[in-house]
Amino acid sequence: MDRIGVVVNPIAGMGGRVGLKGTDGKVEEARRLGAEPRAPGRATEALEALFDREPDLEVYTAAGEMGEEEAREAGYDPEVVYDPDGEETNAADTKGAVRAFLECDVDLVLFVGGDGTAVNVAEVLEEEEAETPMLGVPAGVKVYSSVFGVTPADAGRIAAVWDRVENREVNDIDEEAYREGEVRAELRAVVPVPVAEDLQSSKQLARGNVDSLANGFAREAESGTTYVFGPGSTVGAIEEALGIDPSPLGVDVWRDGEVLARDASEEEILAVLEEPAVIVVSPIGGQGFVFGRGNHQISPAVIDRADEIEIVASEEKLDGLGTLRVDTDDEEVDESLRGWVQVRTGRFTRRLTKIV
Template sequence: MESLGVVVNPIAGMGGRVGLKGTDGKLEEARRRGAEPRAPERAAEALSAFARRAGDGVTVYTASEPMGEAAVRAAGYDPELVYDPDGEETTAADTRAAVRAFLERGVDLVLFVGGDGTAVDVAAVLEADGGETPMLGVPAGVKIYSSVFGVTPADAGRIAADFDRTEHREVNDIDEDAYRAGEVRAELRAVVPVPVAQELQSSKQLSSGGVETLAAGFARDVDPETTYVFGPGSTVGAIEAELGIDGSPLGVDVWRDGELLLRDGSEAEILEAIAEPTAIVVSPIGGQGFVFGRGNHQISPTVIGRATEVEIVASGEKLDGVGALRVDTDDEELNEELRGWTQVRTGRFTTRLIKVL
């Protein structure tokens, strides 16, 4: 590794905790709801891990703030600034322009910080240039369906420093407006070279399995004194349907003893609605295994800390497809607490032990 191009989408992921399921076209609304940037911190985490492995013998190209300069300098590098965004608000055009500047300087890898939308922008420029330069994502967006991201920011940094070969992987994106309405419309947007490593996440699988008995078993065991925070997804949705809840398919709901207290809530609304005892009910993302940190940022470290129980539910088929579970909560101390062996409810009476990595 002789040279690295780093570009940060500074608004990536801002819509997550405030319940917007994405930031495309919703930046002002996210800010109105109190959203805070998360991409710069995750960029710094990735570049710190990169620097520990790669040392100082690497030329790092980046854009001026807020698109990468501060994170690169914080990692100990004196970057070459090759692009200056015009104005305080950055756009997809700024991302593409920065990547073009990297390619003009012959970088060995483009490391980007964002979500699927950012991945689409980076891939478009790389493909237009011939598609030979590899790319690697630092996960910061709300929705991450592509397989071009490290599992965590630190994983992405380590992969960038150590890789010696690449393989072609998918860049997928979804329609955010349809997503907010509860429908997933995924589209393959590009196939690009990505560094090979075990710490890369898979594309999300959109298939569904039979969860009727699981839902029936969960409903049978519901405690009327417990407040339930139901995460997004079809498996948890089946439980809500069994309980007669008109829930949000891709949002977070709060329910207690037959009453829907909150539908499609933000982090702040969830915290206001819950009371002890509280159980968080989540299901891993198919093909990836994430239970926290992908598509459910509203269930923040603060929300998790207020819960008395976390219950993970999944069909046996889904667990077979993921192998292990993963967490990426933005709080490494909490991640460590969540890691280890855990019970997952798989049916009416059945559970399975599976490891959280």
């Protein structure tokens, strides 16, 4: 590979920790709530991993924080081939950058964002009937497509060493429905993606039988303990067994029969978190992420405050995963979470599974 096009969606992922579950139409609200940009740092991490292996690549990118700044920070001297018109970038800018990359005959489009950004890139590739492969650096709240590296560094490594491609799915989620607790996934494109072990799979939306697990957990809930319940149907079943009306795709905080925060942001969780505290999460089916996909509100600061992390999943879900993953934006926290853990799979049963 000689030439790569790099485009960053600088607002991707900003809504995660403040509980917005996305930034489509919510950028100003996210900023009012104190959200900070997430994508630029993850872009730099990916490009540093790429630079370590391929420092002589010709890098084409968009101006400013859409790729130029991150590429320079990683060590490259990029050629800027697209300049956004306004201060606030949007989907049209992502598409404009990709069109400019294709005119430069790049070998790969490396994008930084979530599923919405993946759709923007894929649409241009399809419109131009281009066979150029694409690869995603995960930075959005919604990262359900199978075109992303598992972590930013993984994406950078893949971009450096790939030698063949395979067709993979680009899915998008209706954010308004997502905020109301419903996952509506739609297949938007099938695109060529570099083949590598460190690519994530598409999210599986099916729910296994978790009634026994939920009832067992509820019977053992301890008084005086603060429980932080992550999103998803498995954890939602536990909440229902405790008499809680869960926010299926949000984070709820509960103690001694009282919901202290519902569909909470990181700040709201920290405000009510008292020791002892237990975080309850379930891995995303098909991907295995415990932290870092769809639950950014459970931030490194929240994890540091917890006395215990309880991972719950059906045997069926674990059978389809093999290993679990974390991607919190904090390497020290990620490393502290890695290793063998006991995943609760039923009322009395647990299963050793490795977080990698």
